[in-house]
Amino acid sequence: xxxxxxxxxxxxxxxxxxxxxxxxxxxxxxxxxxxxxxxxxxxxxxxxxxxxxxxxxxxxxxxxxxxxxxxxxxxxxxxxxxxxxxxxxxxxxxxxxxxxxxxxxxxxxxxxxxxxxxxxxxxxxxxxxxxxxxxxxxxxxxxxxxxxxxxxxxxxxxxxxxxxxxxxxxxxxxxxxxxxxxxxxxxxxxxxxxxxxxxxxxxxxxxxxxxxxxxxxxxxxxxxxxxxxxxxxxxxxxxxxxxxxxxxxxxxxxxxxxxxxxxxxxxxxxxxxx
Amino acid sequence: xxxxxxxxxxxxxxxxxxxxxxxxxxxxxxxxxxxxxxxxxxxxxxxxxxxxxxxxxxxxxxxxxxxxxxxxxxxxxxxxxxxxxxxxxxxxxxxxxxxxxxxxxxxxxxxxxxxxxxxxxxxxxxxxxxxxx
Ligand SMILES: Nc1ncnc2c1ncn2[C@@H]1O[C@H](COP(=O)(O)OP(=O)(O)O)[C@@H](O)[C@H]1O
Ligand SMILES: [Mg+2]
Numbered sequence: 001x002x003x004x005x006x007x008x009x010x011x012x013x014x015x016x017x018x019x020x021x022x023x024x025x026x027x028x029x030x031x032x033x034x035x036x037x038x039x040x041x042x043x044x045x046x047x048x049x050x051x052x053x054x055x056x057x058x059x060x061x062x063x064x065x066x067x068x069x070x071x072x073x074x075x076x077x078x079x080x081x082x083x084x085x086x087x088x089x090x091x092x093x094x095x096x097x098x099x100x101x102x103x104x105x106x107x108x109x110x111x112x113x114x115x116x117x118x119x120x121x122x123x124x125x126x127x128x129x130x131x132x133x134x135x136x137x138x139x140x141x142x143x144x145x146x147x148x149x150x151x152x153x154x155x156x157x158x159x160x161x162x163x164x165x166x167x168x169x170x171x172x173x174x175x176x177x178x179x180x181x182x183x184x185x186x187x188x189x190x191x192x193x194x195x196x197x198x199x200x201x202x203x204x205x206x207x208x209x210x211x212x213x214x215x216x217x218x219x220x221x222x223x224x225x226x227x228x229x230x231x232x233x234x235x236x237x238x239x240x241x242x243x244x245x246x247x248x249x250x251x252x253x254x255x256x257x258x259x260x261x262x263x264x265x266x267x268x269x270x271x272x273x274x
Numbered sequence: 275x276x277x278x279x280x281x282x283x284x285x286x287x288x289x290x291x292x293x294x295x296x297x298x299x300x301x302x303x304x305x306x307x308x309x310x311x312x313x314x315x316x317x318x319x320x321x322x323x324x325x326x327x328x329x330x331x332x333x334x335x336x337x338x339x340x341x342x343x344x345x346x347x348x349x350x351x352x353x354x355x356x357x358x359x360x361x362x363x364x365x366x367x368x369x370x371x372x373x374x375x376x377x378x379x380x381x382x383x384x385x386x387x388x389x390x391x392x393x394x395x396x397x398x399x400x401x402x403x404x405x406x407x
Pocket of ligand 1: 371372
């Protein structure tokens with residue numbers, strides 16, 4: 001029975017693909033095919049159709065290898081999961097109609113064919129969802145790592161002066177990392193003055209302020225001085241409104257001004273040479 | 275016409291999402307950089323309080339248009355433990371979590387209007403408004 005079905009699909013492949021493409025182009029909000037050059041749409045459609053048909057089991061035994069192959073290839077098309085789901089639906093509906101039209105499916109065996117179709121489509125859908133969620137998890141993890149790498153290195157700029165540029169949102173995890181890197185770096189680099197640059201921090205709320213105050217206290221405990229630099233005017237205003245006390249800090253609006261003060265603190269100055 | 279959008283708060287990253295939503299709404303309502311920062315910071319405080327003290331809740335942003343005045347309203351609601359002593363909470367430096375205790379009084383100063391509805395054991399709803407000048 002399945003053999004007959006596969007044979008019919010293969011013989012009418014062009015017609016199926018044409019109908020399927022027309023349906024996919026009409027999907028609202030999912031315009032993957034609109035931005036693709038026509039020959040690429042053609043190529044991808046054929047590839048997809050082939051992947052779909054090779055997964056019709058000849059004797060209802062599902063081939064795990066072919067399934068994985070299907071999922072990993074379809075993920076690489078770069079479609080949204082909604083679009084993929086629709087693509088599978090449409091493909092299965094079109095083939096069902098075709099098989100009815102060719103009288104391979106008729107009212108005596110329609111129940112049987114429903115089973116065959118379920119056996120064909122469900123595993124495809126399941127592996128696709130699985131593949132997408134694995135892919136998303138991987139992406140999220142990589143981004144987490146990327147964020148961690150980007151966050152909080154203490155950079156020795158001059159002898160005795162180090163800078164930590166903070167970029168992005170500070171959550172509890174990053175705050176911990178900032179503290180660790182700061183203390184370790186101060187000792188290793190023998191920094192006497194540390195400049196914490198918050199130019200790249202979008203929001204300074206009481207939690208961020210609290211972490212900064214704690215970091216500065218810790219730096220003080222190991223015998224160095226912590227300056228807070230890069231305070232944008234709007235951030236200065238919100239800090240004041242929040243009633244956060246930064247009296248114990250040297251604060252400057254820019255890193256440049258902070259650096260000048262840090263040099264003065266360590267009895268140095270920048271001179272122009274002729 | 276009333277325009278509302280919201281973010282449900284479950285994790286720390288939802289706080290960032292709520293902030294982002296608030297900043298966009300504030301920007302689209304015509305607020306300048308300083309007011310955008312005030313609104314975003316207020317949202318951050320309220321959303322974090324939900325996350326810390328109630329576990330979960332919702333942060334809503336409403337665009338306001340009344341008698342020719344335009345503005346933004348933040349509504350932070352939860353079904354957490356509620357607040358026992360409102361007077362203490364509004365004092366600078368009062369915290370039950372070892373925090374700075376500057377969030378609630380801070381939000382009041384950052385915004386134009388500030389209202390707390392709370393009942394121990396039932397939950398807390400905080401409404402804060404900012405008008406466009
Ligand atoms: N949504 C809430 N539900 C219950 N208690 C809250 C809520 N928000 C704030 N509180 C209480 O109010 C106190 C003060 O809050 P806040 O001013 O933001 O300072 P902090 O968060 O640093 O403690 C908190 O420590 C907490 O006990
Ligand atoms: Mg708070």
